Amino acid sequence: MTSATPEPTELANPVFGDHFRSTSAPATHELGAGLVLETIGMSIAASEGTLNFGIIYGIALRRNPRRAHLLVSKVLGKHYPQSPAIIEAAARVLALRVHAELSSGATPDVRELLTRELVEALRAPLMRHKLSHIDLRDVGTGAVVVGFAEAATALGACVASALGAYYVSSTRYPGPTSPSYGAFEEEHSHASAHHLTPRDRQTLDDTSATVILVDDELTTGKTIINTIRMLHATATHAAYIVATLADLRDAGSRTALDEVASELGVTIRVVALFDGELTVPDSAVASAQPLLTRLLRTEREVSGGDAAVTVISYPHAAPHPRDGIRTFDELNVIAETLTGQLAGIGTGNTLVLGVEEDMFLPLRVASLLEERSVDPVVFGATTRSPAFAHDHPDYGILDRLDYTVPEVPGDTARRFAYNLGHTYDSVVIITASAADTGKLAATATSLLDALSQRTKNIVIMEAAAPVKRLGEPLTGPVFGSYKPEDVSWLLKDLSDVVLETNLEDREVAVQNGSHYAESLPLEYQPSAEYQSLFDESLNATRDALAFHVAVVAEQIYHLREGNPVLLSLARAGTPIGVLIRRYLHAAYGIDTPHYALSIVRGRGIDANALTYVSEHHDPRLVMFVDGWTGKGAIVRELTDALKDYENATGVRFRPELAVLADPGSCVSVYGTREDYLIPSAGLNSTVSGLVSRTVLNEHLIGPDDFHGAKFYREFTDVDVSNFFVDTVSTLFTAELIARARFANSRRHGEEPNWSGWKAVERISTEYGINNVNLVKPGVGETTRVLLRRVPWKILVRPDAGASIAHIRLLAAGRGVPIEPVDGLPFMAVGLIHPQLSPGATGFDGRKAS
Numbered sequence: 097m098t099s100a101t102p103e104p105t106e107l108a109n110p111v112f113g114d115h116f117r118s119t120s121a122p123a124t125h126e127l128g129a130g131l132v133l134e135t136i137g138m139s140i141a142a143s144e145g146t147l148n149f150g151i152i153y154g155i156a157l158r159r160n161p162r163r164a165h166l167l168v169s170k171v172l173g174k175h176y177p178q179s180p181a182i183i184e185a186a187a188r189v190l191a192l193r194v195h196a197e198l199s200s201g202a203t204p205d206v207r208e209l210l211t212r213e214l215v216e217a218l219r220a221p222l223m224r225h226k227l228s229h230i231d232l233r234d235v236g237t238g239a240v241v242v243g244f245a246e247a248a249t250a251l252g253a254c255v256a257s258a259l260g261a262y263y264v265s266s267t268r269y270p271g272p273t274s275p276s277y278g279a280f281e282e283e284h285s286h287a288s289a290h291h292l293t294p295r296d297r298q299t300l301d302d303t304s305a306t307v308i309l310v311d312d313e314l315t316t317g318k319t320i321i322n323t324i325r326m327l328h329a330t331a332t333h334a335a336y337i338v339a340t341l342a343d344l345r346d347a348g349s350r351t352a353l354d355e356v357a358s359e360l361g362v363t364i365r366v367v368a369l370f371d372g373e374l375t376v377p378d379s380a381v382a383s384a385q386p387l388l389t390r391l392l393r394t395e396r397e398v399s400g401g402d403a404a405v406t407v408i409s410y411p412h413a414a415p416h417p418r419d420g421i422r423t424f425d426e427l428n429v430i431a432e433t434l435t436g437q438l439a440g441i442g443t444g445n446t447l448v449l450g451v452e453e454d455m456f457l458p459l460r461v462a463s464l465l466e467e468r469s470v471d472p473v474v475f476g477a478t479t480r481s482p483a484f485a486h487d488h489p490d491y492g493i494l495d496r497l498d499y500t501v502p503e504v505p506g507d508t509a510r511r512f513a514y515n516l517g518h519t520y521d522s523v524v525i526i527t528a529s530a531a532d533t534g535k536l537a538a539t540a541t542s543l544l545d546a547l548s549q550r551t552k553n554i555v556i557m558e559a560a561a562p563v564k565r566l567g568e569p570l571t572g573p574v575f576g577s578y579k580p581e582d583v584s585w586l587l588k589d590l591s592d593v594v595l596e597t598n599l600e601d602r603e604v605a606v607q608n609g610s611h612y613a614e615s616l617p618l619e620y621q622p623s624a625e626y627q628s629l630f631d632e633s634l635n636a637t638r639d640a641l642a643f644h645v646a647v648v649a650e651q652i653y654h655l656r657e658g659n660p661v662l663l664s665l666a667r668a669g670t671p672i673g674v675l676i677r678r679y680l681h682a683a684y685g686i687d688t689p690h691y692a693l694s695i696v697r698g699r700g701i702d703a704n705a706l707t708y709v710s711e712h713h714d715p716r717l718v719m720f721v722d723g724w725t726g727k728g729a730i731v732r733e734l735t736d737a738l739k740d741y742e743n744a745t746g747v748r749f750r751p752e753l754a755v756l757a758d759p760g761s762c763v764s765v766y767g768t769r770e771d772y773l774i775p776s777a778g779l780n781s782t783v784s785g786l787v788s789r790t791v792l793n794e795h796l797i798g799p800d801d802f803h804g805a806k807f808y809r810e811f812t813d814v815d816v817s818n819f820f821v822d823t824v825s826t827l828f829t830a831e832l833i834a835r836a837r838f839a840n841s842r843r844h845g846e847e848p849n850w851s852g853w854k855a856v857e858r859i860s861t862e863y864g865i866n867n868v869n870l871v872k873p874g875v876g877e878t879t880r881v882l883l884r885r886v887p888w889k890i891l892v893r894p895d896a897g898a899s900i901a902h903i904r905l906l907a908a909g910r911g912v913p914i915e916p917v918d919g920l921p922f923m924a925v926g927l928i929h930p931q932l933s934p935g936a937t938g939f940d941g942r943k944a945s
């Protein structure tokens with residue numbers, strides 16, 4: 097390595113005037129590093145052939161007990177406002193170097209050309225629009241780019257956009273419902289905790305993808321190591337590329353990264369614009385104290401001005417990098433819209449300001465504004481990192497604006513903006529919602545107050561309306577009796593609403609046009625004799641139940657690439673979903689997300705619940721779950737509803753339904769096609785988490801609500817929900833897991849032949865009903881008829897025996913005749929006759945004609 101001394105005389109900024117000089121004229125202002133290097137005894141040695149450090153960096157001092165210095169990049173747009181074209185050019189050069197590692201497409205001549213253009217642009221900013229654009233997207237689609245908050249969120253996005261790769265940034269602000277992929281530490285940082293919260297886990301889990309980690313600087317490599325270990329623990333990627341503006345590691349840190357690569361059996365390559373070694377003595381923090389003490393005495397309080405504030409709405413909420421971005425097309429369209437809206441704000445030099453992590457969309461707007469404006473435009477951003485300003489030509493931060501934000505637990509309220517320099521004609525801030533806009537002026541020393549020192553015109557651009565926020569999932573013990581980890585209910589809690597009516601009144605209401613889902617039947621509570629039948633049936637069938645759960649769970653695991661998301665159809669599907677989730681944990685050690693949502697005949701599936709799931713998980717990983725099939729009406733309802741949802745939103749869920757038992761041969765993912773008593777079919781809420789049937793009533797369910805349901809806390813003493821799933825899940829032994837895997841390996845995947853539907857049509861005709869909706873085949877559906885409806889008669893197979901003992905008991909109690917039928921394809925079939933049950937409902941949930 098050779099010594100590198102900063103060359104600040106080569107640097108210029110198109111709008112950075114003399115410190116605190118009130119002028120709009122472009123002027124040169126130099127930033128350096130020599131003062132800090134001298135004060136704390138740091139040194140920088142550059143590798144052969146790298147950029148000069150002083151071209152792209154200055155150095156300042158910061159308030160941090162772990163690290164005294166702060167690198168001030170001149171091509172990042174974080175601590176130093178810069179021409180957007182230069183920021184994007186630096187990212188493009190970095191992307192080109194990544195491209196060279198991914199393929200042989202980036203020749204040394206091209207890299208040298210772009211690097212030379214970048215340096216010339218930094219020296220002569222008015223030449224910036226002549227920077228070359230090289231299309232690198234031919235190799236990036238097989239890569240995943242991760243950018244680091246807060247400084248490198250825009251840099252990472254620019255690299256991903258140039259490569260055409262999927263992008264996600266880390267965040268210091270995970271939302272309460274953000275899907276957590278993992279967390280890691282940036283040990284030297286002022287705010288050290290990073291979180292990854294992509295809604296699309298599958299892309300990060302794709303082990304064939306090269307992971308590109310983009311950060312503004314690499315000093316020890318500890319953050320990179322922490323990140324790689326976290327990612328590798330979840331998905332064993334073979335290759336990582338670290339892309340950074342400055343690689344300043346010493347020999348020991350470089351060796352440490354190599355050792356991690358060897359330990360994990362992966363390749364880790366590093367590319368950088370500047371490559372060298374930064375030596376920081378152990379005494380650096382102590383050596384900085386005399387100068388820091390002097391600078392502390394010169395700090396000034398914020399004094400606000402009287403800037404005019406204009407709020408402009410834009411029509412769409414932009415995709416956020418922390419959620420993951422597969423294509424930047426939508427962001428680019430939004431940036432175009434915002435730039436067009438800014439056309440009338442007037443002339444003069446403009447600062448477009450990002451706020452902390454939210455940098456990429458403001459940068460794109462600044463870039464488009466710069467292309468179309470004859471006046472200077474720069475991009476900068478606020479930060480959480482506390483550093484000291486010093487009006488000295490060989491120091492990296494010449495001035496600082498302090499402001500405060502509303503305090504939240506675990507976070508200081510102070511924020512900063514550096515190197516803003518002179519007065520701007522306009523400052524533009526872009527926010528995602530009116531709530532974010534409100535934070536800009538929420539304290540007595542707010543960002544808007546601070547900016548009033550530097551401009552008379554502040555333009556805030558916000559989404560026209562807050563992003564639609566759906567309700568949060570409900571979990572036990574607040575709602576339902578299952579453990580919180582077993583299931584999250586995508587339902588609205590209607591527990592305090594009286595919805596139950598007696599059977600006769602409910603039938604009349606349906607006959608007069610009401611939908612069956614607008615009310616609830618009285619919740620049937622079994623007699624002691626009937627309850628004992630439940631216990632007997634569970635004892636008799638638990639081994640078969642456990643095996644059939646295992647068989648269907650193995651299919652789900654492989655069909656959803658080892659990372660399924662379960663959506664059980666409330667409420668019959670929920671106990672089965674809980675059991676499948678428990679099996680997957682026992683067999684594969686995974687904590688499978690499991691939600692219960694509502695589907696209503698004639699009304700379709702809960703679209704808001706689907707939207708919630710699509711915002712937190714990859715829809716391709718979803719598997720819908722129900723308890724059993726009869727004639728297949730819900731299978732058809734689900735298929736049609738998902739097609740309608742895709743047409744309305746563009747989001748596709750696979751219309752596959754997994755069931756424990758498929759006696760009607762309606763699905764291809766099932767545990768068995770036997771028709772036998774699944775104990776959870778024999779009771780109501782007391783075996784389904786004490787949750788009612790779902791409710792869809794326009795007087796109670798608004799356009800942004802999930803469908804509703806009640807939590808019957810009053811039945812806690814007789815609840816067997818957890819007893820049922822605990823009894824079955826204790827049988828998920830290594831032996832049973834092996835049996836299930838062997839059974840699936842021998843399975844030839846019989847496709848559904850809809851024999852159940854054909855049988856129902858035949859029975860409907862033979863018994864003069866002529867309405868398939870009034871024929872309920874299978875043990876489960878027959879039980880429901882006896883618990884909830886006005887049945888006409890029950891057909892049973894002569895050999896059904898003890899498997900329908902509970903049906904015989906219920907039928908006797910209600911005076912319903914039982915008729916043995918030879919050759920019946922189901923153990924039992926419940927019949928409803930409109931003449932005896934005038935309110936019996938058809939497939940659309942309304943009166944059957």
